[in-house]
Amino acid sequence: MKLFIVGPVQMYDNVLKIRESDFPYFRTEQFSKIMLDNAKRLSSLLGCKSMQNLLFFTMSGTGAMEATVQNCIFSADKCIVINGGTFGQRFCDLLDWHNKEYTSINLNWNEKLTEEHLKKFEGKNYTTLLVNLHETSTGQLYDIDLLSSFCKKNNLKLIVDAISTFLADDFNMDKYNIDAAIISSQKGLCCSAGMSMIAVSDKLRTELYNNKSKTLYFNFEDYFKNMERGQTPYTPAVGIAYELDEMLKLINTTTIETWLENIKDKASYFRMRAEELGLKIPNSYNLSNMLTPLYFDNEIASDVVKILRDDFDIYINPCGGNLANKLVRVSHIGNTDFKDIDDLLEKLIIVIKKITEEAV
Numbered sequence: 001m002k003l004f005i006v007g008p009v010q011m012y013d014n015v016l017k018i019r020e021s022d023f024p025y026f027r028t029e030q031f032s033k034i035m036l037d038n039a040k041r042l043s044s045l046l047g048c049k050s051m052q053n054l055l056f057f058t059m060s061g062t063g064a065m066e067a068t069v070q071n072c073i074f075s076a077d078k079c080i081v082i083n084g085g086t087f088g089q090r091f092c093d094l095l096d097w098h099n100k101e102y103t104s105i106n107l108n109w110n111e112k113l114t115e116e117h118l119k120k121f122e123g124k125n126y127t128t129l130l131v132n133l134h135e136t137s138t139g140q141l142y143d144i145d146l147l148s149s150f151c152k153k154n155n156l157k158l159i160v161d162a163i164s165t166f167l168a169d170d171f172n173m174d175k176y177n178i179d180a181a182i183i184s185s186q187k188g189l190c191c192s193a194g195m196s197m198i199a200v201s202d203k204l205r206t207e208l209y210n211n212k213s214k215t216l217y218f219n220f221e222d223y224f225k226n227m228e229r230g231q232t233p234y235t236p237a238v239g240i241a242y243e244l245d246e247m248l249k250l251i252n253t254t255t256i257e258t259w260l261e262n263i264k265d266k267a268s269y270f271r272m273r274a275e276e277l278g279l280k281i282p283n284s285y286n287l288s289n290m291l292t293p294l295y296f297d298n299e300i301a302s303d304v305v306k307i308l309r310d311d312f313d314i315y316i317n318p319c320g321g322n323l324a325n326k327l328v329r330v331s332h333i334g335n336t337d338f339k340d341i342d343d344l345l346e347k348l349i350i351v352i353k354k355i356t357e358e359a360v
């Protein structure tokens with residue numbers, strides 16, 4: 001089996017090995033130390049100034065998005081959501097569920113977010129901007145410089161779902177004045193699914209203290225308090241905490257720049273070879289290094305995904321909704337190398353031939 005999906009990804013051997021053993025009881029100093037080490041290394045990778053501002057939750061990324069909406073959007077807030085696909089829509093749905101006030105900037109799947117989209121929102125008393133910095137459903141990586149300076153100029157709180165850009169593209173909370181960043185274990189961190197993290201700025205932390213949320217499981221204050229001693233209010237994803245420890249050791253054997261460079265090299269190599277082979281990559285918007293979308297005029301995308309899986313045990317991501325037959329997504333994170341990419345491309349061409357020849 002080979003995984004070229006966005007997550008859970010092809011895992012690294014040392015991290016996979018962690019799954020083979022039992023884990024000791026977690027209300028101990030030994031486990032607290034692992035959590036605090038994880039917090040320290042992760043907050044440094046995130047550009048989060050204080051490791052005390054990083055929280056660990058047992059849930060998938062969407063849970064962390066919901067927790068963020070519940071804790072960090074206050075009753076007086078008026079939000080803007082960048083909605084360029086499935087994950088932007090999810091923020092809209094969450095804000096609807098929790099009766100928060102928002103307006104969304106709706107983009108077509110191949111429409112690039114520009115300054116023009118944002119301009120209309122100046123001077124209208126908006127307080128918060130929510131964005132999935134890499135909209136994983138299309139591969140669009142929004143311009144963080146643009147978003148960050150817009151928020152700074154208009155004094156908006158900037159909430160970033162960084163789940164599919166963290167550890168794939170450059171990212172830094174402090175540099176871009178990000179008030180909350182959401183990440184998840186199964187994407188760039190290459191661990192099992194089930195743990196999500198939220199980091200907040202000092203400024204937002206103070207605001208949280210004065211705007212207590214009305215939730216039990218998701219209550220940030222509870223998590224902040226517990227994290228002071230490396231614990232969580234409820235049972236953490238213990239196994240993933242150990243996987244994370246191993247993964248952060250691996251990343252720290254090189255530098256973050258080298259780690260990102262390797263993913264970028266894989267993405268560039270795939271894109272260059274794919275185009276040589278006549279495959280089509282959308283070019284109307286900027287792509288994250290995390291994945292490459294491939295576009296099929298002949299509407300065979302969902303068949304390509306299925307046959308690649310059935311005939312060769314290779315997994316790439318399909319798309320949903322009205323893109324299901326037009327677009328597939330190939331991920332570049334996880335334990336894959338250039339040889340795996342060559343193999344994927346070879347099999348992709350065989351699959352496409354098979355489908356188009358059957359059609360005549």
Ligand SMILES: *Cc1c(COP(=O)(O)O)cnc(C)c1O
Nearest residue numbers: 060061062087132136161163164
């Ligand atoms: C994967 C992902 C999520 C989380 O999805 P879950 O299935 O809940 O883990 C959220 N936002 C983005 C941008 C993602 O890529």
